[in-house]
Amino acid sequence: MEKKKKIFLAAFLIFMLIMIWIGYDISKRTTFPGSKPQLQERITDQN
Template identity: 60%
Template sequence: MNRNKIVFLILAVCFLMAMLWIGYDISTRTTFPGSKGNLKERITSGEADSLQVNKKEK
């Protein structure tokens, strides 16, 4: 093979490995939103808390 092709393939493999590593790292630090239970209840309770805070400020 041509020297330029070998350099390109090495760089491409390094880039792909870096992207896979970054994707794995991000996926281990986050959770899937559907796995959280009672999401609607937490959202509504959060809104109620913020409304109470706003009333106290006025």
């Protein structure tokens, strides 16, 4: 491969690894909305 293609491929792989890491981090910090059956009670209690 040419040098430019290698640099592009390396940058792409680094970018994808960062995006996967960010997605994993966000998914660990949040919960799925369907897993909160008592959501209405939580909203009314906070107001």
